[in-house]
Amino acid sequence: MKVIVCIKQVPESTEVKLDPKSYTLDRSSSKGIINPFDVNAVEEAMRITEKLENVETIVISMGPPSAEEALKEALTYGLNAAYLLSDKAFAGADTLATAYTLAKAIEKIGNYDLILCGKQAIDGDTAQVGPGIAENLNLTQVTNVKKIDFLDEKTLRVESELEDGYKVIEVKLPAVLTVTKEINIPRIPSFKTARLALKKPITKWAAQDLDNIDKSKIGMDGSPTTVIKVETPTIQKNTVFLKGTPSQIASDLIQKLKERYFI
């Protein structure tokens, strides 16, 4: 069985600076870490290796050269191999172009059974790349997964979180699952495993290394999303005192909440 985990390097701090022109993240302003939901995906891959025999685990990321650090860290958990997709041609990709590029790389790795992603990245919070990979590869997908059970080597029973509960779904592999924090508590990697991981090579692929890639679908060119403006919300306190009879006040309150689209 081959499990591929997709990870993203995100800024550690919540006080991230934005590039004032492009509204993209200024990654130099903060230390990079593995997106926390992706760490759960890495941990889940390791747990699968402990449950089943002959499981090959691969971690993949698209990003600047510094994303290699995130991949190295992922390997310290015990995953077998790592791939970094890094090329100026990939820069400026939105979720559509990112999902396409990752799917092309996964296609090249081949023979995959299960693709695991975090449910979303904590910087963009879009939750689109996992589902996008599934669409590109024409695979079954389940999002917000909080539990995975193997019925047999080709069939899973997963629990997918809903707002007020969860649904149980049987999934035939191959499939893409995006996982939540509830799925597991990631281990602290052992130093022995980490030392071995530091010696593992990381395969680096640029656009030209991917087979049959449509260059109009990668990087800035492949990204229809345009960020018009990003700004920090300002908190204003304008207290309005409503006057009148209780029913009048209630009706005024409902009116004002409707005006502001709260109800």
Add this chain to the structure above:
Amino acid sequence: MDFSFTEEQQTLKKIVREFAEKKLAPHVREFEEKGIDYDLVRELYKLGVMGLSLPSKYGGGDTGFLESIIVMEELARICPAFTMAANDTWAGAVVVNSFGKVSQKKKYIIPNLKGEIFSSFATTEAGAGSDTFSMKTTIIPDGDAFIVNGSKAWITNASVADYYIIWGYTDKSKRTRGFTTAILDKGMKGFSFGKKEDLCGFRASFTGSLYFDNVRIPAENIIGSPGDGFLHLMTLLDAGRVAMASIANGISQAALETAITYVKQREQFGRPLADFQSIRMTLADMWTELEASKLISYKCAYLADKNPMDEELIKLASSAKYYASEVAMKIATDALQMCGSMGYSKEMLLEKYFRDAKFMSIGEGTTQIQKLILASRILGSKKVIL
């Protein structure tokens, strides 16, 4: 001269920091009440960060001494008492590895580095602290065995450890050549323990006494040959001193970080404390002294890896121990002062760092003894002061 940690050392530091912040930090106050949780020490063995400098064939990591310093600094930044106890759970394995027989190595080191058994290391007696030669414990041959009588005091992991490396006289008339090193297994007839000591700092540590009442040990439990004990002790003391320096540096790090966070947040007279010049002067001193202290212990690691009997190491290990201890006390005091009443209350951990720091200048040879050793060596004397 390269002062940077290797990628592997940085990874080790990250792993231990994560462990300390996630697993120890939430329980520090509870440990003070009930003592440390040894299941967490077992977790450290599973993480592969204990016994790193020992050979991989016995379960160690084949690393140098610096890796152990990194582990101790990071653990002590969160819980110094846990650090000392955890470190001592494999200190016995160092003795066995350096001077023991292959059979002893297989019996003790392999299960020790799996976290299945723990060690303790006992030299001090009620009447023999720095004055080790006045030790009263005896290890006397009796046919194919040895009989141990006496006691040990202030021993870390007393009653918790499974095997105890102890020293005693086989022939007191021979002075340094009459010292013997032996292994006592918990449960041996006549081997008992005193109560857990009620300490000012390091309250989480299981520190207590060992009592030996005609304990009969087989000859195979003697390390090396009878009379070799002094050499064993001399070889190991420097590592012990640097270990204590690393724990002290961890305390200093914790106190400094706490102070920095507080003075940035706390406002008086309309501005943060960090804006006041007197605070800034003190912070600069604290940071510099801690950095200097760490560098001394790192150099000790470098020297120990080259030659554990290096004359320069003997001096520098005493220097590292006393300087780190005094710096820890000073930084803990200054940090607490910066935080005022909050620092003095149990709302913060500074009062604990303050109590813990004091122990550093007492345990494993006081500051005064370390200075005497150092001065003696600087002046060219080779007179032995333990």
